[in-house]
Amino acid sequence: MFDLALHFLIFIIAGSVAFVLLPLLIGQFVRPDSPTPEKVATYECGEPTIGSSYVQFDIRFYVVALLFIIFDVEVAFFFPWATIFGGATQLADPRLSDAARMNLTDRLFDLLPGTTTQETMLSASDALQMAWTGFGDILVFFAVLMVGFAYVWKRGDLDWVRSLIQEKKNAREAASKASA
Amino acid sequence: MESVGLSGYLIVGAVLFVCGVICMATKRNGIGILMGVELVLNGANLNFVAFSQHTHLGLDGQIASLFVIVLAAAEAAVALAIALNFYNNHLTIDVDRAADLKG
Amino acid sequence: MSVPDLLNHVLHTDLPRSVQIFAPELVLCGTIVALLLVRMFDAHRWLPTSWVALFGTLAAFVGVFAQFMYMKTDGEHESLKGMFHFWGLTADGVGTSGPYFTGLLTHDSFAVFFRIGLLLFLILVEALTILTGIPDQDDGQDFYTLLIGATIGMLMACGVNNLLMLFVAIEMMSVPSYVMVGFLKGRKVSSEAAFKYVVYGAGIAGVMLYGVSLLSGVLGTLSFPELGSRFALLMGDSAFTLSNPTAVATILGIMLILVGVAFKLSLVPFHFWCPDAFEGASAEVAGFLSVASKAGAFALLIRFALAFQGTAPAVQTLCLIFGLALGVVSCLSMTFGNLAAYTQTNLKRLLAYSTIAHAGYMVMAVAAMMVILSGSKDKDAAAACVSGLIYYIAVYLFMNLTAFAVVAFIRNQTFREDIDSYNGLATGGAVTKLVSVCLLIAFVSLVGLPPLAGFFGKFAIFSSAFRAGSVHWFLWVVLGLGGLNTVFSLFYYLRVLRAVFILPPADETKPVEIPGMVGAYVVLITLPILALGMSSFMGDLDATALDVASQLFHI
Numbered sequence: 001m002f003d004l005a006l007h008f009l010i011f012i013i014a015g016s017v018a019f020v021l022l023p024l025l026i027g028q029f030v031r032p033d034s035p036t037p038e039k040v041a042t043y044e045c046g047e048p049t050i051g052s053s054y055v056q057f058d059i060r061f062y063v064v065a066l067l068f069i070i071f072d073v074e075v076a077f078f079f080p081w082a083t084i085f086g087g088a089t090q091l092a093d094p095r096l097s098d099a100a101r102m103n104l105t106d107r108l109f110d111l112l113p114g115t116t117t118q119e120t121m122l123s124a125s126d127a128l129q130m131a132w133t134g135f136g137d138i139l140v141f142f143a144v145l146m147v148g149f150a151y152v153w154k155r156g157d158l159d160w161v162r163s164l165i166q167e168k169k170n171a172r173e174a175a176s177k178a179s180a
Numbered sequence: 181m182e183s184v185g186l187s188g189y190l191i192v193g194a195v196l197f198v199c200g201v202i203c204m205a206t207k208r209n210g211i212g213i214l215m216g217v218e219l220v221l222n223g224a225n226l227n228f229v230a231f232s233q234h235t236h237l238g239l240d241g242q243i244a245s246l247f248v249i250v251l252a253a254a255e256a257a258v259a260l261a262i263a264l265n266f267y268n269n270h271l272t273i274d275v276d277r278a279a280d281l282k283g
Numbered sequence: 284m285s286v287p288d289l290l291n292h293v294l295h296t297d298l299p300r301s302v303q304i305f306a307p308e309l310v311l312c313g314t315i316v317a318l319l320l321v322r323m324f325d326a327h328r329w330l331p332t333s334w335v336a337l338f339g340t341l342a343a344f345v346g347v348f349a350q351f352m353y354m355k356t357d358g359e360h361e362s363l364k365g366m367f368h369f370w371g372l373t374a375d376g377v378g379t380s381g382p383y384f385t386g387l388l389t390h391d392s393f394a395v396f397f398r399i400g401l402l403l404f405l406i407l408v409e410a411l412t413i414l415t416g417i418p419d420q421d422d423g424q425d426f427y428t429l430l431i432g433a434t435i436g437m438l439m440a441c442g443v444n445n446l447l448m449l450f451v452a453i454e455m456m457s458v459p460s461y462v463m464v465g466f467l468k469g470r471k472v473s474s475e476a477a478f479k480y481v482v483y484g485a486g487i488a489g490v491m492l493y494g495v496s497l498l499s500g501v502l503g504t505l506s507f508p509e510l511g512s513r514f515a516l517l518m519g520d521s522a523f524t525l526s527n528p529t530a531v532a533t534i535l536g537i538m539l540i541l542v543g544v545a546f547k548l549s550l551v552p553f554h555f556w557c558p559d560a561f562e563g564a565s566a567e568v569a570g571f572l573s574v575a576s577k578a579g580a581f582a583l584l585i586r587f588a589l590a591f592q593g594t595a596p597a598v599q600t601l602c603l604i605f606g607l608a609l610g611v612v613s614c615l616s617m618t619f620g621n622l623a624a625y626t627q628t629n630l631k632r633l634l635a636y637s638t639i640a641h642a643g644y645m646v647m648a649v650a651a652m653m654v655i656l657s658g659s660k661d662k663d664a665a666a667a668c669v670s671g672l673i674y675y676i677a678v679y680l681f682m683n684l685t686a687f688a689v690v691a692f693i694r695n696q697t698f699r700e701d702i703d704s705y706n707g708l709a710t711g712g713a714v715t716k717l718v719s720v721c722l723l724i725a726f727v728s729l730v731g732l733p734p735l736a737g738f739f740g741k742f743a744i745f746s747s748a749f750r751a752g753s754v755h756w757f758l759w760v761v762l763g764l765g766g767l768n769t770v771f772s773l774f775y776y777l778r779v780l781r782a783v784f785i786l787p788p789a790d791e792t793k794p795v796e797i798p799g800m801v802g803a804y805v806v807l808i809t810l811p812i813l814a815l816g817m818s819s820f821m822g823d824l825d826a827t828a829l830d831v832a833s834q835l836f837h838i
Contacts, residue, residue, distance in 0.1 A: 062264055066257045073253035076246050109286060110239055120285035130290060133298075144316060151319040190500075197493050204486045213482050220489030224496040231500035240505050244447045248492060251454045255488065258458050259481045262465050266478040269471045275482065 060160060067152060074145055078138070084108065085134045091127035189230030196223030210263050210273040214256060221252045293385060296375075301383040303376035304390045307346035307398070311435050314339025315428050322424040331420070333413045336427035340409060344402040346370050350377045351395045380834065382444050386506055389444035389586075396673065396831045397441040397582045401575055404680055405434050407808060408571050411684075414801055415691045417565050418466070426466060430571065433459035437579030443586050446495050446505040452583060453491070453543060456576050457484050463571075464564040476563020480556045487546040487553065494539025501532040507590040515595035523600035530597070537605065540587065547580035548642045549635075551615040558623075561635035566694060569631055570687030573638045574680050581645060581676060585669060588653055589835065599657050603755065606653030609646055610761045616643030617768040624775045628701050630690055633775060634683070637729060640772060641679060647761055648672035648744045651751035658754030662836040664747070669832035671743030674824060678728070678736040681811045685725035688805055689718055696795045702779055707788025711795040714802035719783050721809040726776045728812045731769050736815035741769065743825075 087108035091101065098118065105116040122130075152158060196219050203216030225245045232241025267273050302309070317339065318332050349366045358367055358378060372378070380391035388394075408430070412418060418426035436455025443449050461484060465477025499505050502513040517529045525531055542553060549557035561569040591601055620640030627633040652668035655661060690700060697704050709719040728737035745762055752759035788794065814820045 059264070062260070066261055069253050069257045073250050076249050080243060080246060105286060116286070120287065122286055122290070126287050126290055129294060133294060144312075147316050147319055151323050154323045193496075200489065210478060210482055214485060217485045217489045220486070221492060224489065224492040227493070227496035227500055231496070231503075235500060236503035237499060237505070240447070241499070244450075244496075244499070244505065247447060247451060251451065251458075255454065255458055255485050258461055259485055262461060262474070262477045262481045265465055266474045269469070269474045273478075275479070 063157060067157060071145070071149060077141065081134060081138055085131060085138075088127045088131040088134060091122050092124055092131055094124040096124070186230055186234040189226055189234075193223045193226040193230065196220070196226065208274050208276050210266070210275055211260075213275065214259050214263070217259075218252065218256065221248060224248065297383065297385055300376040301388075303371055303373065304350070304383050305388075306370060307343040307350075307402070308435055308438050310339060310343045310346060311431050311438075314343075315431055318424040318428055318431075327420065327423065332423035332427055333409065333418070336423075336431060337406065337409045337413070340402060340405050340431070344399070344406060347395060347398045347402055351392070351399055353377050354380070354392050354395060382508075387445045387448050388439065388442040389507075390442060391834050392831045393585075393669075393835045394442040394582070396827070397578060398438050400677060400680060401434060401437050401441070401578060404571075404575055404578075404684070405430070407684060408567060408575075410804065411570070411688050411691065412567050414804055415567060415695055417567050417691075422466075426463070429459040429463050429466075433463070433571075434575065437575055440579040440583040443583050444507045446499050446507070446510075449540070449583060449587065450488075450492055450495055452579070453547060454488060456547070456579055457488065460568075460572055460576060463568045464560045466568065467563075467565055470563075473563045473565075476560045480560045483556045484546065487543055491540055491543025491546075494536045494543070496536075497532055498536030498540065501529060501536065507586065510590040511593045511598055514591065514601065515593045515598050518595065518597035521597070523597045530601075533601070534604065537591075537601075538608070541608065544580055544584050544587070545612060547576055548584070548646065549577075549639050550612050550642050550646060551619045551639065554616070554619075554639050557639055558632050558635040561638075562629055562632045566631060566687045566691035566700070569635070570684055570691075573634070573687070574683050577638075577642060577645075578676050578680070581649070581672065584646075584649055585652075585672075585835070588649060592656060602653050602657035606650045606657060606751075607755065607757055609650035609653065610757055613643045613647045613650055614761055614764050616640065616646065617765055618643075621768050621771045621775070624772070627775075628703070630700055630702050630705070630779065631687075633702070633779070634686055634690070637772070637776075638683070640768065641683075641729070643768075644741060644744060644765060645672055645675055645679075647748050647765060648675070650761065651744075651747045651758055654751040654754050654758055655747075663833075664750050666829065666832040666836050667743075668747040668751070669835060670825070670828040671740070671747050673828040673831060674743055675740035677824060677828070678740045678812065678815055681808055681815075682725050682728050682737055685721055685805065685809050685812065686729070688808065689722045689725075692718065692797055692801050692805070693795065696797060702782050703789075705779065705782045706786040708783045708795060710788055712797070714797045714799055715795050717802050718797055718805050721805045722783060723780055724809050724812055726780055728816070730773050730776050734817050736812050736821070739816055739821060739825075 087104060090096075091104050091108065096104070098121070102116045102118070102121045103113070105111075105121045106113050108122070200216045200219030200221075200223060203219060204213050207213050207216060225248050228237075228241040228245040228248070231237045232239065232245075263273055270277065314336060318335055321327050321330055321332055321335055345366070349363065349370045349372060352360055352363050353367055353372045354377065356363075358372065358374060360367075377390070380389075382389045409427070412426070412430075433456050436452050436457075436459075439448065439455065440452040443452055461477055461481040464480050465474050467473040498510070502510055502517070504510065504513055514529075514533060518527070521527060523530050546553040546556075560572070564572070588605060591598060591605065593599070617640050620636045620638070620643060624633050624636035624640070627636060648668045648671050652665045655665045655668065693705065693708070694700055709716055711719075724735065728735035731737045731741040733739075745765060748758050748762040748765065752762060811820075815824055
């Protein structure tokens with residue numbers, strides 16, 4: 001067992017090193033060579049790379065990041081739903097043999113293999129009902145999520161340009177204030 | 181391969197919790213404190229998952245950890261938005277400099 | 284029960300029943316979606332978002348009220364038959380108390396009563412914000428979404444029956460409140476208050492969650508009804524000592540969870556956020572937080588405390604420790620809140636410290652309940668504690684709302700919130716005089732002087748603490764401190780009243796003129812303070828509270 005793990009480790013490390021180095025090496029040979037100062041500069045998401053690391057990043061990154069966190073993490077709720085929905089749709093197939101049906105029921109409800117008997121296994125119609133209920137649940141959940149998303153979109157919080165416009169407006173106001 | 185056993189997970193969880201609490205208590209930077217909070221939450225989450233594997237808690241523990249992940253993200257988003265607002269008004273996120281209010 | 288039976292039960296019995304009970308909350312969720320849609324299609328110009336919110340809340344209130352009447356009359360009320368039918372109430376659904384949503388939440392008249400109170404309060408706060416115009420037309424939907432979202436969390440807290448739900452409910456009431464505190468844009472103080480609140484709150488939430496994970500892991504369940512019996516089973520006959528790992532882990536878990544609840548209740552030593560948040564937030568939001576999140580958290584605390592009932596000696600010891608810990612916190616909160624309130628110059632800050640002190644009085648009732656349960660089997664006495672608390676919270680709702688509403692209205696006129704700006708308020712116009720009298724009534728009731736409602740609430744709580752003192756002497760100490768504190772608190776409330784009624788107004792300011800509509804609102808929310816103290820309503824509320832509390836103990 002330990003040997004197996006060690007072999008896996010060696011192969012994964014060797015593989016990952018090779019996958020990094022190989023493309024770089026190939027690129028070295030095939031790419032055209034015409035450097036300009038901008039091209040040689042290290043790329044860092046549109047921020048100047050040299051200088052104090054205590055600069056403030058563009059504030060627009062934060063807004064997008066905040067919205068991303070919210071909508072990204074909601075996906076976590078899809079995982080438990082997906083396992084149940086998948087199991088239920090499998091069981092909804094009336095052509096399954098009893099043995100397979102018992103096996104799948106065990107797996108769906110996280111029971112020890114062999115717990116389910118002929119009497120307690122999930123019938124196709126019950127499984128279908130369960131699948132449809134689950135589908136309805138997720139539709140409601142997703143619809144509410146989408147309303148939130150549409151609201152954010154409509155308000156223009158996702159637009160890169162809107163914040164640019166806002167910024168220019170602020171700068172103009174500040175300038176007019178300063179001149180006054 | 182031998183499994184690690186419940187106590188191993190619990191010790192890692194407790195270490196994460198203590199690190200997080202120390203981080204919350206000593207950091208003066210608002211974002212640093214929020215990082216400490218994330219450590220604490222993850223310590224608790226590790227407990228949940230370990231308990232779900234090794235005790236009668238079963239799947240309840242895993243569902244709890246999923247809920248915690250989502251709520252933690254929501255809380256982090258709100259906290260960061262408020263931190264941003266604070267920065268815009270004060271030009272710092274040092275909690276010690278937040279002294280307009282006495283408490 | 285076999286798997287297909289279980290599935291059938293969930294789909295055909297539990298789900299319809301749950302949806303029936305949970306319908307008011309679902310209406311509120313729908314209101315939030317409607318608010319966003321109204322703003323999205325720019326319909327807010329002819330359909331103000333505040334009215335959408337108010338209408339949705341009214342509908343939810345009617346729904347919960349129908350549930351309450353149905354439970355009270357067993358669905359026999361003739362004139363309300365149509366309403367019962369409209370909300371689809373049945374004897375198996377709302378008519379039967381017990382867990383729903385597969386045991387995540389629980390339904391009984393205690394939960395329904397708290398939900399009525401919370402929704403009534405939400406309606407009043409929404410009316411207040413419409414009158415003071417705190418959210419402007421462009422961000423009304425954001426404000427009401429947060430307000431209603433927080434309230435849904437509190438409504439869930441009333442029926443919590445599962446440790447996971449406890450965490451979810453607390454987070455649902457906390458997260459929107461962080462944003463609401465910082466809602467006043469471009470104000471330095473407001474952003475600072477929100478920042479402190481969120482940092483502190485997030486930290487406490489993490490600590491509480493660790494407690495939940497410990498408790499659920501040790502006892503192997505998340506469900507409240509099983510916590511006590513599992514604990515008794517694990518302890519067996521062994522005594523409750525600190526060398527027993529189960530006992531230590533359980534106590535640690537409970538303490539960490541109590542930290543989270545104490546934070547929501549702003550109990551000393553977890554109160555630091557409260558004065559800052561109240562000073563930074565607008566008075567409307569501060570009023571909402573001071574009453575609603577407290578009511579929700581108290582319902583949750585009682586449910587959590589009652590999860591540890593049992594006859595085994597270990598459980599009894601646990602109850603006693605639980606009760607005494609709450610008693611210590613109660614002493615600290617009362618004393619600290621009242622002492623710190625003396626030196627305040629900002630009225631909202633003063634009210635924040637008064638809120639801390641009042642949380643101390645209220646938690647005394649829960650401490651008394653736990654101590655009584657640990658010593659005797661006297662469930663009637665324990666129910667009396669809960670009914671005293673319910674009465675107090677109901678009265679406190681109107682007292683604090685009046686105080687904060689007056690602060691909000693005066694701020695709209697003078698743009699100031701310090702106590703000096705109230706000098707000579709009573710010399711203003713007729714409506715201003717009326718509002719000053721309302722403030723007087725609210726403050727005198729907050730002190731707890733007869734014959735106002737605050738006195739009877741305080742009396743009920745003190746008498747239950749007195750009864751608990753015969754089980755453990757410490758509750759008599761708590762009671763004594765409570766009495767002393769009541770006397771102390773008189774002085775700082777009187778300082779404000781002196782400014783309003785006796786001190787002359789500053790020369791250069793013109794007398795404050797308050798619109799008549801506002802005066803009517805203030806009178807409307809002040810009347811219950813009088814009515815609940817001096818009329819037959821008091822007996823009604825008392826009887827209902829006792830009825831509701833006894834159901835909690837299955838008497």
